[in-house]
Amino acid sequence: MPHNDSEELVEKLVGEEGVRRVDLSGIDFIDPDIIQAIPPDVVFKFKVIPFASNDNYLSVACSNPFDIFAQEAIKSYSNIDAEFCYTPKAQVDEFIRKIYPDEGADFEDYDDNSPDDEMAELADIDDLKNEGEDAPAIRHVNTIFLNAIQERASDIHIEPQGKSLMILYRIDGVLRKAGTFAMKLHAGIVSRIKILSSLDISERRLPQDGRSKIKIFGRDIDVRVSTLPTINGEKVVLRILDKDLHSLNITELGLEKGLQEKFKQSLSEPYGMILVTGPTGSGKTTTLYSALNYVNGHEKNIITVEDPVEYQIRGINQVHARPDIGLTFSAGLRSMLRQDPDIIMVGEIRDLETAEIAMRASLTGHLVFSTLHTNDSISSIMRLIDMGIDPYLICSSVHLVIAQRLVRHICLHCSEEYELSQEVIDRLGESADFFKGTVLRRGRGCYQCADTGYWGRVAVFEFFHLDNAMRSLILSGKNLGEIQQIAKEQGMETLKKNSMRKVKQGLTTIDEVFRVTSNSF
Secondary structure: HHHHHHHHHHHHHHHOOOOOOOHHHHHOOOOOHHOOOOOOHHHHOOOOOEEEEEEOOOEEEEEEOOOOOHHHHHHHHHEEEEEEEEOHHHHHHHHHHHOOOOOOOOOOHHHHHHHHOOOOOOOOOHHHHHOOOOHHHHHHHHHHHHHHHHHHOEEEEEEEEEEEEEEEEEOEEEEEEEEEEEEHHHHHEEEEEEHHHHHHOOOOOOEEEEEEEEEOOOEEEEEEEEEEEEEOHHHOOOOOOOOHHHHHHOHHHOOHHHHHHHHHHHHHHEEEEEEOOOOOOOOHHHHHHHHHHOOOOOOOOEEEEEEEOOOOOOOEEEEEEEEEHEOOOHHHHHHOOOOOOOOEEEEEOHHHHHHHHHHHHHOOOOOEEEEEEEOOHHHHHHHHHHOOOOOHHHHEEEEEEEEEEEEEEOOOEEEEEOOHHHHHHHHHHHHHHOOOOEEEEOOOOOOOOOOOOOOEEEEEEEEEEEHHHHHHHHHOOOHHHHHHHHHHHHHOEEEEEHHHHHHOOOOOOOHHHHOOOOOOO
């Protein structure tokens, strides 16, 4: 989400909650004793400015007065209550530079290791429910969600660690520490999340999975919830499914023009199978939904079976698989084939039965989409053979396999030129010649990108098209390495090569290529 959208959300909430607004541009002097009430590391981390105080409270200006982590941090340093006022982010940043002209923002994260004893066991279900419905617990959970949405987080991790409760956000594919709470708040926060997700608040010994929906300023956001009992208490992970963050459009996936045309051509076929492969969090779902959007129309009956249904698309019949009641992918597929479909999407091929039904459906006049978990496109063919699928059936049904990853995009606000070090050149080997004459870029790190040098992500792809030559190789029993080598000789661009092309275009860095693809070039 762009920064201006985040600021608009906060400003709207400021108006609704009646939070006082403060114009720092009209303040020329702040008493040094007031400034020293909050340590510089807390000022830089949470972007807060203490500007006034009296016997009752300390007045603090910040761009997000609802940040509960900032509130907890300041509370631990000031002996009086704090009044959090709203000031636009640009003003706060400018004032911080004015107060600390020679200081950097590279401070260690604040960690509230409060000396509270370990959380006592709560045996009474009513007590747990009361804690979950307690006003502070509701406020804490709401703020965790609000901050996560503002920071563009895809996942929220709530981890009990001894005497503190750690909150982490996965942003652009990497976990970042968002803050800590005292452990005494753990029970209330977890119970509140369980209540929202219709989970059993009394069950803390077994893992649970659920789903919830939150509404933030008119936007419905689905949340997948998973709890896991650990030796320190229940860990909770929340997957945020915010459709506003994803463009379900083929033209905006990040495909080069040639690959985009190949994809559209495959989607225009009347039957056959298209597979998308990659690890969890590699963008497979976005690619599949973009494909569904492209082929969606009233003249076609499109049915999906998914676990779970992540995004609802108008005009498409979506089925949520429920293995616990017998509605597996294979069972759902059988029923779908009796519904006169034109296009079928299977969330994931997990077993031989599902694979066989899906492939036979692609041979009987249906266009079938699905996913696999393999490291590259050609490995998907070997994976299907290992599952027990006849190579002839694979060659007759599959006509395109797409492997993909997500790499972080260089922050546009702090992008700078740089030269490759000798260490990286040595690691690249012959591939270093690919970058000769190219001006490489990287993010220096700034307040816009939280000093990471990255903002957002871009997809990299590998397209393996099964033409007659490739089918002959598979049927002749060639091994993975041989097929890969011949495919590259015939022009297939590997994930590695496509990633390096994104580096050359100034979209990402070589470090990111090393991080998300294999180390060998």
